[in-house]
Amino acid sequence: MAGSVWVHGELAADGSLARIATETATAAREIAAQAGAEAVGVVVAADPVGAAQELARFLPRVFAVTDSAAGERASAAVTAERIAALGRRDGVAYLVTGAGPEGRDVAGIAGALLELPLLANATAVGWGDGGPTVDESAFGGKQLTTSSFTGSGGLITIRPNVVDAAPLDAPGSVESLNMEMPLELPAVTITGRLTSEAAAQSIEEARVIVAGGRGVGGPEGFELLRELADALGGVVGATRAAVDAGWIPYAVQIGQTGKIVKPQLYLAMGISGAIQHKVGMQTAGTIVAVNRDPDAPIAEFADVLVVGDQAAVGRALLAALRDRSA
Amino acid sequence: MRIVVLSKPVPDPASGQERLTADGRVDRAAAPAVINGNDEYALEAALKLIEARPDEEHEITLVAMTPESGRDALRKGLAMGAHRAVMVTDPALERSDWLTTVRVLEAVLRTLEFDLVLAGADTSDGVAGVVGAGVAARMPLPYLSFAATIEPSDGRVRVNRLTATGHEVLEAAIPALITCTQALGAPRYPSLKGIMAARSKEIEVRSLTDLGVDPATVGAAAAGTKVGEVRPPTERGATRVIRDEPEEAARQVVAFLAERRLV
Ligand SMILES: Cc1cc2nc3c(=O)[nH]c(=O)nc-3n(C[C@H](O)[C@H](O)[C@H](O)COP(=O)(O)OP(=O)(O)OC[C@H]3O[C@@H](n4cnc5c(N)ncnc54)[C@H](O)[C@@H]3O)c2cc1C
Numbered sequence: 001m002a003g004s005v006w007v008h009g010e011l012a013a014d015g016s017l018a019r020i021a022t023e024t025a026t027a028a029r030e031i032a033a034q035a036g037a038e039a040v041g042v043v044v045a046a047d048p049v050g051a052a053q054e055l056a057r058f059l060p061r062v063f064a065v066t067d068s069a070a071g072e073r074a075s076a077a078v079t080a081e082r083i084a085a086l087g088r089r090d091g092v093a094y095l096v097t098g099a100g101p102e103g104r105d106v107a108g109i110a111g112a113l114l115e116l117p118l119l120a121n122a123t124a125v126g127w128g129d130g131g132p133t134v135d136e137s138a139f140g141g142k143q144l145t146t147s148s149f150t151g152s153g154g155l156i157t158i159r160p161n162v163v164d165a166a167p168l169d170a171p172g173s174v175e176s177l178n179m180e181m182p183l184e185l186p187a188v189t190i191t192g193r194l195t196s197e198a199a200a201q202s203i204e205e206a207r208v209i210v211a212g213g214r215g216v217g218g219p220e221g222f223e224l225l226r227e228l229a230d231a232l233g234g235v236v237g238a239t240r241a242a243v244d245a246g247w248i249p250y251a252v253q254i255g256q257t258g259k260i261v262k263p264q265l266y267l268a269m270g271i272s273g274a275i276q277h278k279v280g281m282q283t284a285g286t287i288v289a290v291n292r293d294p295d296a297p298i299a300e301f302a303d304v305l306v307v308g309d310q311a312a313v314g315r316a317l318l319a320a321l322r323d324r325s326a
Numbered sequence: 327m328r329i330v331v332l333s334k335p336v337p338d339p340a341s342g343q344e345r346l347t348a349d350g351r352v353d354r355a356a357a358p359a360v361i362n363g364n365d366e367y368a369l370e371a372a373l374k375l376i377e378a379r380p381d382e383e384h385e386i387t388l389v390a391m392t393p394e395s396g397r398d399a400l401r402k403g404l405a406m407g408a409h410r411a412v413m414v415t416d417p418a419l420e421r422s423d424w425l426t427t428v429r430v431l432e433a434v435l436r437t438l439e440f441d442l443v444l445a446g447a448d449t450s451d452g453v454a455g456v457v458g459a460g461v462a463a464r465m466p467l468p469y470l471s472f473a474a475t476i477e478p479s480d481g482r483v484r485v486n487r488l489t490a491t492g493h494e495v496l497e498a499a500i501p502a503l504i505t506c507t508q509a510l511g512a513p514r515y516p517s518l519k520g521i522m523a524a525r526s527k528e529i530e531v532r533s534l535t536d537l538g539v540d541p542a543t544v545g546a547a548a549a550g551t552k553v554g555e556v557r558p559p560t561e562r563g564a565t566r567v568i569r570d571e572p573e574e575a576a577r578q579v580v581a582f583l584a585e586r587r588l589v
């Protein structure tokens with residue numbers, strides 16, 4: 001097999017390694033082992049070493065690329081171009097990124113530059129017939145597919161939470177590189193950054209989501225959901241109705257034009273389960289819904305439906321959870 | 327201001343009828359086509375941008391690679407207020423992969439003049455969310471993604487980019503390519519006047535030959551991926567319905583979560 005299996009060393013907003021990168025790295029290592037190739041990570045930043053060392057816990061070899069064009073954190077175009085350049089230099093069999101916003105941006109640019117075919121939003125990655133096999137879900141999980149590449153290379157984007165990240169017994173090596181050659185892609189500068197408290201953790205990576213809909217009744221109602229999320233070790237999500245009402249930021253909207261999530265537990269409070277919402281969450285491990293209407297569409301695909309007022313049930317649930325951990 | 331909106335006709339998600347064929351293609355006969363949700367937000371953003379500049383000359387062009395079945399969806403975009411549409415339709419394009427989509431859209435853009443290219447953040451029938459980035463890389467154009475706001479001025483454009491935990495402010499020179507989200511605002515409904523006007527607006531159909539793309543390099547034969555299997559998801563068990571008072575209901579839910587090792 002010509003070339004390595006490359007991994008985008010995705011960074012979180014604070015410059016640390018994003019958890020998804022440990023998952024994609026683990027998947028890449030398995031592909032590399034099957035392909036008889038090397039798995040290599042790339043972190044691009046003004047100061048990439050810390051994140052690169054973290055990534056090296058999961059990969060035998062990591063490039064820490066210092067790039068003055070990167071600023072504090074590189075825009076996708078810079079990262080993708082540097083990955084593409086290293087890939088051209090050393091050979092690319094596969095490129096693996098996360099399927100969240102950062103990963104997609106890098107995948108789209110690097111994939112186009114390297115002309116790699118794509119299997120997107122993998123929900124499982126395996127091996128068969130001499131190449132990776134990728135499970136994808138169509139229309140929010142209505143149908144599932146298993147696909148492969150026709151040639152001996154390609155680009156895979158992987159959803160969060162589908163691979164269990166497993167560190168190596170002994171960490172890999174970190175090679176520092178200075179890449180200052182001019183960029184082909186026109187510059188995009190990041191002139192400001194804001195982290196909202198409402199979404200301190202990425203909703204796509206969360207293992208537990210407590211989501212609220214119109215039935216939550218207002219922004220105050222989401223306070224209870226936040227407490228429930230804390231008690232369950234999760235984050236708050238929402239339907240478009242709640243977002244449109246201005247109760248909660250769009251960043252946590254789940255569904256067709258929001259995020260697609262696959263947590264282990266999805267607690268749906270005052271959510272009808274409209275099809276555009278369903279496509280964003282129906283592959284969750286366990287779905288518990290609280291709705292006063294027993295005929296709401298969500299009754300058809302929840303594992304448990306509590307018929308009742310979401311605030312009253314929510315408060316009782318919070319008390320029961322706190323009792324349990326006390 | 328001249329704005330191109332990359333507008334993909336997709337099976338209407340609201341129909342509940344979207345499905346793949348047994349060999350893994352999007353079944354376009356299963357549901358009527360509509361413009362992809364995120365692309366409608368892009369079109370709405372384009373309309374607001376030109377409305378905010380009444381003194382300038384404007385043109386909004388919809389660009390789609392689609393079979394003939396996408397025509398009505400584009401007509402609706404014209405009724406919303408786009409000025410014209412370019413539709414790349416060619417039987418050779420069936421089963422094309424993302425690289426072909428990127429190349430074809432690139433080929434169309436090279437024949438157009440524009441200040442901004444707007445695309446959707448992703449599509450309801452593919453959800454790859456990579457075509458915009460791919461087109462930007464090949465043109466090349468500055469790439470600004472996941473826009474919640476778009477503010478062009480003095481040859482530059484500023485975008486509030488949504489991130490997992492907040493947003494960042496991006497700036498680049500125009501022309502640029504921007505991917506769009508629902509945060510830009512709800513799309514308008516076509517007015518009666520708009521619907522009437524759309525009847526006489528042009529939908530220009532181009533073939534691969536028109537674009538100078540060799541048909542041998544697209545479609546199924548050139549696709550770099552293949553679908554091995556299409557299957558239904560594993561059924562969830564029956565829904566357990568709890569109708570007890572809140573305290574008792576909560577106790578049962580916690581017991582259920584404990585059983586599944588979720589608490
Ligand atoms: C192009 C397009 C894209 C879309 N994208 C998305 C998307 O990404 N995400 C999304 O979520 N939606 C999306 N939608 C909107 C979607 O169609 C629904 O309108 C939306 O999901 C409804 O949200 P909801 O369940 O909060 O509200 P509703 O449908 O109004 O449901 C509220 C539910 O709460 C229950 N309820 C009310 N009060 C209480 C109470 N006190 N206690 C318990 N239960 C109560 C009611 O019985 C009802 O079932 C999209 C629509 C379109 C057209």
Ligand SMILES: Nc1ncnc2c1ncn2[C@@H]1O[C@H](COP(=O)(O)O)[C@@H](O)[C@H]1O
Pocket residue numbers: 331332333334335362364365389390391392427431444445446447448449452453454455456457458
């Ligand atoms: N066939 C197409 N015709 C026009 N635009 C497209 C097409 N495919 C993708 N796009 C654009 O690229 C965006 C992302 O698509 P995707 O990467 O397929 O999820 C869409 O929202 C559209 O703006």
